[in-house]
Amino acid sequence: MIQNVRRHGPAVFEGQPAVDAVLKQAWYAENVDSIPESARLLLEQYSNLEPEEVVPHVVTMMQDVALGKEIRYLVQDGVPSTQLYGFDLEPEFIELGYQLFRDRDRLQATFVSGDILAEPTTPEGQELARLQGEIDIIFASSFLHVWDWGDMIKAARSLVSMTRPCRGSMILGKQLGSLKAGQYKMPTSRGFNFRHNKESMAQFWQRVGDETGTSWKVEADLYQGHELEENRSHAWSEPDMRMIWFSAVRD
Numbered sequence: 001m002i003q004n005v006r007r008h009g010p011a012v013f014e015g016q017p018a019v020d021a022v023l024k025q026a027w028y029a030e031n032v033d034s035i036p037e038s039a040r041l042l043l044e045q046y047s048n049l050e051p052e053e054v055v056p057h058v059v060t061m062m063q064d065v066a067l068g069k070e071i072r073y074l075v076q077d078g079v080p081s082t083q084l085y086g087f088d089l090e091p092e093f094i095e096l097g098y099q100l101f102r103d104r105d106r107l108q109a110t111f112v113s114g115d116i117l118a119e120p121t122t123p124e125g126q127e128l129a130r131l132q133g134e135i136d137i138i139f140a141s142s143f144l145h146v147w148d149w150g151d152m153i154k155a156a157r158s159l160v161s162m163t164r165p166c167r168g169s170m171i172l173g174k175q176l177g178s179l180k181a182g183q184y185k186m187p188t189s190r191g192f193n194f195r196h197n198k199e200s201m202a203q204f205w206q207r208v209g210d211e212t213g214t215s216w217k218v219e220a221d222l223y224q225g226h227e228l229e230e231n232r233s234h235a236w237s238e239p240d241m242r243m244i245w246f247s248a249v250r251d
């Protein structure tokens with residue numbers, strides 16, 4: 001099913017197949033014989049898999065991102081699933097999440113598929129428009145780095161429109177960053193993504209605030225994460241590449 005998902009960008013990057021570069025070289029391991037401890041515990045304790053079932057099950061699914069794992073961690077930690085919302089461009093990822101975590105019959109989170117860059121009145125944007133003004137805390141994990149500066153602003157404006165319009169609403173996240181903030185070549189739809197450092201992240205939220213008539217208190221910092229190492233072998237990697245976390249709290 002994943003092989004049919006190709007809406008994120010051109011099929012070729014720097015003369016190589018982009019899907020192979022992205023899925024195979026870094027995120028797609030041919031031989032999986034272990035998985036991170038936190039994921040193993042989640043599958044055993046939340047999804048009730050037997051210990052010996054965990055690795056074969058993950059191998060069958062062959063995908064560990066974008067399937068709503070943060071929502072399952074929150075439920076496992078005691079948050080009522082009725083309070084949780086998730087969205088993705090790809091409805092297939094939502095379906096695969098139910099299959100991976102075996103919770104279709106009990107998870108009561110609301111999942112919505114749609115394009116965050118689409119106007120709320122269009123077919124691609126109308127599902128997401130249902131979330132406008134509803135969300136207290138948005139966790140945007142490895143999400144905004146998909147875009148160049150312009151589309152990242154557009155996506156963040158949509159996230160802002162989803163937050164409850166009051167002081168204390170939060171948008172948090174982590175994503176690819178760089179010691180040297182700027183646009184970098186990337187196999188995404190416009191061919192570039194913007195990688196932030198601490199300073200550019202603050203400027204970014206200032207701009208998003210100006211454009212949406214809102215004000216955000218921002219904290220951010222670069223860090224070295226396992227995600228970085230997984231992406232080091234890519235053609236689009238650069239030595240100054242880092243991860244960055246951010247927290248924007250509405251004033």
Ligand SMILES: C[S@@+](CC[C@H](N)C(=O)[O-])C[C@H]1O[C@@H](n2cnc3c(N)ncnc32)[C@H](O)[C@@H]1O
Pocket residue numbers: 008064065066067087088089090093114115116117140141142143146
């Ligand atoms: C790198 S994944 C991160 C997923 C997850 N948050 C995680 O940390 O594992 C980025 C996600 O953004 C979704 N996405 C990309 N473009 C989108 C768009 N225009 N609107 C909504 N979701 C989009 C992709 O389908 C993908 O699931």
